[in-house]
Each structure stands twice: as C-alpha cells, then as structure tokens.
Amino acid sequence: MSDDAPTRFAPPTSPAGAPFWEASRERRLVLPWCDGCARPHWYPREVCPHCLAPDVSWRPSDGRGTIYAASVMPKPAMPMMASLVPYVVVLVDLDDGVRLMSNVIGCEPRAASVGRRVRAAWEPLEDGRHLLVFELDD
Amino acid sequence: MTDPFRGRAAIVGVADAASPTGELVGTTRALEAAMVREALADAGLALTDVDGVFAGTGGTFMHSMELAEYLGIQPRWTDSTQTGGSSFEVLCEHAAAAIALGRCEVAIITYAATPRSSFKRGGPGFGGGAQRAAALAAGVVPPMVEWELPFGMRTPMGAYALAASRHMAQYGTTSEQLAQIAVSTRRWAARNPRARLQELITIDEVLASPYEATPLHKLECCLVTDGAGAVVLTSAERARDLARPPVLVLGAGTSHTHSMISQMPDLTVTAGTVSGPAAFAQAGIGPDDVDVLETYDSFTITVLLALEDLGFCPKGDGGAFVADDPLGPGGSLPANTNGGGLAYTHPGMYGIFLLVEAVRQLRGECGDRQVPGAEVAVAHGCGGVLSSTSTIVLGTEATR
Ligand SMILES: [Zn+2]
Numbered sequence: 001m002s003d004d005a006p007t008r009f010a011p012p013t014s015p016a017g018a019p020f021w022e023a024s025r026e027r028r029l030v031l032p033w034c035d036g037c038a039r040p041h042w043y044p045r046e047v048c049p050h051c052l053a054p055d056v057s058w059r060p061s062d063g064r065g066t067i068y069a070a071s072v073m074p075k076p077a078m079p080m081m082a083s084l085v086p087y088v089v090v091l092v093d094l095d096d097g098v099r100l101m102s103n104v105i106g107c108e109p110r111a112a113s114v115g116r117r118v119r120a121a122w123e124p125l126e127d128g129r130h131l132l133v134f135e136l137d138d
Numbered sequence: 139m140t141d142p143f144r145g146r147a148a149i150v151g152v153a154d155a156a157s158p159t160g161e162l163v164g165t166t167r168a169l170e171a172a173m174v175r176e177a178l179a180d181a182g183l184a185l186t187d188v189d190g191v192f193a194g195t196g197g198t199f200m201h202s203m204e205l206a207e208y209l210g211i212q213p214r215w216t217d218s219t220q221t222g223g224s225s226f227e228v229l230c231e232h233a234a235a236a237i238a239l240g241r242c243e244v245a246i247i248t249y250a251a252t253p254r255s256s257f258k259r260g261g262p263g264f265g266g267g268a269q270r271a272a273a274l275a276a277g278v279v280p281p282m283v284e285w286e287l288p289f290g291m292r293t294p295m296g297a298y299a300l301a302a303s304r305h306m307a308q309y310g311t312t313s314e315q316l317a318q319i320a321v322s323t324r325r326w327a328a329r330n331p332r333a334r335l336q337e338l339i340t341i342d343e344v345l346a347s348p349y350e351a352t353p354l355h356k357l358e359c360c361l362v363t364d365g366a367g368a369v370v371l372t373s374a375e376r377a378r379d380l381a382r383p384p385v386l387v388l389g390a391g392t393s394h395t396h397s398m399i400s401q402m403p404d405l406t407v408t409a410g411t412v413s414g415p416a417a418f419a420q421a422g423i424g425p426d427d428v429d430v431l432e433t434y435d436s437f438t439i440t441v442l443l444a445l446e447d448l449g450f451c452p453k454g455d456g457g458a459f460v461a462d463d464p465l466g467p468g469g470s471l472p473a474n475t476n477g478g479g480l481a482y483t484h485p486g487m488y489g490i491f492l493l494v495e496a497v498r499q500l501r502g503e504c505g506d507r508q509v510p511g512a513e514v515a516v517a518h519g520c521g522g523v524l525s526s527t528s529t530i531v532l533g534t535e536a537t538r
Contacts, residue, residue, distance in 0.1 A: 008288060009288045009290075011279070011283055011284045011285075011288050012274060012279045012283065012284065014279040014281075014284055017279075017285075042285075043281050043284070043400075069300040069301065069307075069405055070300070070303050071291070071299035071300050071352050071353075072351070073290060073296065073351055074350075074351070075292065075350075081290045087290060089289050089291040089351075091400055100285070100400060101285065101286050101289050101291065102289055103289050110352070113307070114303055114304060114308075115307060131288055131289075133289075
C-alpha cells in the first residue's frame with residue numbers, strides 16, 4: 001500500500017444529507033433543524049422524526065459536545081483503516097441536542113472516555129469533503 | 139379477567155441441530171426441512187396438518203413463501219417478519235395470536251444458517267454486507283453506510299461495546315461482573331454434549347482473552363457456528379392429545395427502539411422494558427415466578443441489560459446481581475441452560491434456540507442440565523444491535 005492510500009471510507013451522499021456534506025468541504029458543521037417544531041435531529045432526513053414536518057433548515061453548530069459512549073477498536077472494521085488501529089469509536093452528544101457516531105483523534109484512544117468534552121475536527125476525504133471527527137476539549 | 143391470549147396456544151414440537159465442531163452438513167433449506175420434519179414428529183403431527191408458516195429468514199426475499207413452496211405447504215396464515223435474532227420470539231408471538239384467533243391451527247417456525255462452513259468454503263460468512271451492497275446498487279444510501287460506516291465500528295461487537303462502556307460509566311459495572319456471565323453460561327455448556335465450548339473458564343481467563351472492542355473481550359462474545367431449529371405450535375385444546383406434554387404460551391411482548399446503535403435513545407435501556415412487562419402482564423405472573431430464563435446472549439452486556447429490563451433486578455444493579463453466579467447451575471435464576479450463544483451455538487440469529495431449550499426444560503428432558511421442577515420459563519430474544527426485543531412466557535400444564 002502506498003503512503004497516500006486513503007485510510008477513510010468516503011460514504012455515498014443521500015439527498016437528505018447533501019447540505020451537511022457540502023458544508024463539510026469548508027469544514028463548516030451544520031445541523032438540520034425542523035421548521036415545524038424547531039427541534040434538531042440526526043441523522044438528516046427528508047422529514048422531522050419528531051413531527052413529520054417536511055421542511056428542514058440547516059443551522060451552524062459550534063461542534064462542542066460530550067462523549068456519551070466509547071469503544072476502542074483493536075482491529076480495523078475495514079482493511080483501509082488498518083494503519084489507524086487502535087482507534088476509538090464514540091457516540092457524541094452535541095450541545096445542540098443531537099447524538100452522532102464519530103471518532104476522537106489526536107489522543108490516546110483510551111483517553112477518549114465517557115463524559116469527556118470534545119470539539120469538532122475534520123479529516124479530509126479524497127473527494128474534497130471532510131469527515132466530522134472530534135478532539136478532546138477539556 | 140384472564141388475558142384472551144394467555145394459554146390459548148402451545149408449543150408441541152421442537153427440534154434443533156448443533157455440533158461441537160461448530161459445523162453442520164447440508165444446505166440451509168435441507169437443514170430447515172429436517173428440523174421441521176423432526177419437530178412435527180416430536181409433536182406427533184404431519185406436514186399436512188400445517189396451515190401456518192412463519193419464516194423470518196431463509197429465502198432470498200419472500201421468506202415464508204419460499205419456505206412454504208419448498209416444503210409443499212399452502213398456508214392459511216403467512217408471516218415473514220424479520221427483527222434479527224429476536225425474529226423467532228416475534229414469530230412465536232404472531233403464531234400464538236393467529237392460533238388464538240382461530241386463523242390457523244398448526245404453525246411451524248424454522249431457521250437454519252451455516253456461517254461457519256460457508257466462511258470455510260470462501261463464502262461471506264455472517265454479516266450485512268451483501269444487503270448493503272444491494273441497496274447501494276439500487277440507488278438507496280442506507281443511513282448506516284452514510285453515518286456510521288465511515289467511523290470503523292466493528293459490527294456487531296462494537297455496538298454492544300458502546301452500550302457496555304455507557305453502563306460501566308453510568309452505574310459502575312465492572313469487567314469482572316460482565317465476565318461472570320460468560321463463566322456462569324460455560325458451566326451450563328459443560329453439561330451439554332452438543333455445545334461448541336464445554337471447558338470451564340474463569341473470570342481471569344475471560345479478562346485475559348483479547349479485546350474485540352473495549353470493554354468487551356473475546357470470551358464475552360458469541361460464537362459463529364452452524365445451527366438449525368424448528369418449533370411447532372397448535373391450539374391448547376389440540377395440544378392435549380399430542381405426543382408430548384404441551385408447553386403453553388402464557389404471554390408475549392415485542393418492541394424495538396432503533397435500527398442502528400447511534401439512534402438508540404438510551405444505551406442502558408432496551409425495548410425489553412416494554413416487551414417484558416407486556417409478556418408478564420398477559421401471563422399474570424412476574425419475574426419472581428420464573429424458574430428458568432433463556433435470554434439472548436450475543437454478548438455478556440446483552441444478558442446484563444435484559445436482567446434489568448425484565449425486572450429481575452433494578453436498573454443499574456445488573457453487575458452486582460450476576461456477581462454471585464445466580465445464572466449458573468444451582469443458582470437462583472438458572473439462565474441459558476444449553477450454554478447459550480456464548481458456548482452452545484450462534485449461527486447469527488439465535489432466537490429459535492431460546493424457545494427450544496425453554497420447552498425442553500419445561501418438559502423435563504434436559505438430563506444433566508435439567509432445572510428441577512421447572513414450570514415457568516422465559517425466552518427473551520434480542521435482535522439487531524440491542525434494537526428489538528421479544529419476550530415469550532411459557533408454562534407447563536400446571537400453569538394453565
Ligand atoms: Zn419537527
């Protein structure tokens with residue numbers, strides 16, 4: 001494998017998720033908020049999962065949150081991530097009020113434990129989009 | 139007033155297949171047919187009696203239609219519900235309801251999978267990769283592919299590991315406590331000559347086994363084996379005249395909270411908090427009345443959460459509850475008496491084996507691993523990634 005082979009899976013983009021991925025090109029975090037009940041949701045959907053309203057507005061987020069759950073992978077889930085092990089998979093509760101899956105980078109994986117504060121970071125994907133990951137923030 | 143569901147249907151025939159080698163010979167369809175034949179013979183019924191077909195797996199698309207065609211059955215009731223490992227408890231609930239309504243009289247549920255021998259032959263083994271690829275080819279982006287797959291969580295163990303991490307942080311549950319569940323289960327497996335793993339293990343050995351995804355160790359994770367099973371149900375009236383003592387379906391409940399783990403509302407609370415109380419309410423009994431518990435053990439944490447959610451101990455107390463080996467032979471709550479998915483067999487969807495073992499315990503057929511005088515058993519399935527649960531309360535004729 002060459003040194004610059006991608007280590008990150010660049011996922012296909014759903015229509016509902018497109019605004020998130022477009023903003024990720026500029027490392028901007030935006031979240032879907034329902035125009036009907038004024039609540040955020042994650043993952044992006046064509047309708048609000050709280051009230052089924054079909055109108056969603058995208059609002060910026062400061063990307064801060066708290067680790068809700070964490071697990072270190074001693075083996076890669078896919079071969080392209082082999083050079084990254086061990087790495088930590090987390091669920092992050094954003095202060096905005098949604099929970100999402102991600103990784104915490106830039107620290108010992110075991111340091112990214114439940115309750116730690118984190119802030120958004122971005123890992124480049126080969127197509128110019130970025131993957132939303134996190135760094136410790138406390 | 140007695141619940142209209144309670145005791146109206148009975149499990150009258152069971153069969154299952156597993157091997158200490160982990161492998162079975164034959165295609166999944168041939169194994170399913172053999173299981174149906176065995177379970178019908180066990181009941182003293184014939185293929186021509188069957189008018190309800192319940193198959194959550196096994197076909198390429200329309201599971202119950204493909205199974206019924208293969209077996210030569212034209213049913214009056216058909217059901218292809220798929221909720222992962224809990225499918226067979228869900229199908230048992232549906233079959234009992236259909237029988238209680240008189241919409242069918244003799245129902246079969248069956249399952250076979252051969253991930254171990256398939257993998258050895260170079261096949262895909264167990265996993266959802268093929269379905270994901272098919273969805274993508276059809277132009278649909280499954281949410282899991284877009285919002286979870288990029289982060290490299292090993293599936294399914296990573297999802298359960300996240301739940302374990304949360305339970306430990308929130309309630310102080312320890313790795314030693316979780317390991318005790320694997321130790322207790324292995325004590326049962328040592329009494330089952332068909333179990334894949336029959337050697338006794340210690341907590342230290344569990345903790346010394348490598349992590350699959352922290353905090354879960356290899357010996358806290360279920361097997362990957364070939365396996366097959368079948369269950370036959372009929373009305374409680376007809377059951378009286380059949381070959382074996384009937385095992386009555388006293389109550390059933392089902393729920394699900396999410397499909398992918400990042401959408402689970404609370405990683406320490408499963409849908410068992412809905413399915414369990416519903417099943418117990420119909421049965422008119424509570425957790426204290428349960429003589430034997432067959433509960434899905436894909437991972438140690440799966441058992442711990444079920445114990446809390448079904449009411450065997452308060453939420454958060456699961457670690458302390460399991461520590462003194464109540465789940466093992468001679469314990470206060472004998473559980474997973476065949477050795478479970480951790481040590482008996484786990485072909486990917488384990489739910490049928492919960493029902494088969496519960497029935498055999500209530501019939502008193504379990505030999506060295508028999509729980510003396512068992513009259514009430516619970517089979518509690520869990521599917522997906524802690525996503526779906528289905529709880530079946532079963533009882534002997536004495537509980538009618
Ligand atoms: Zn809304």
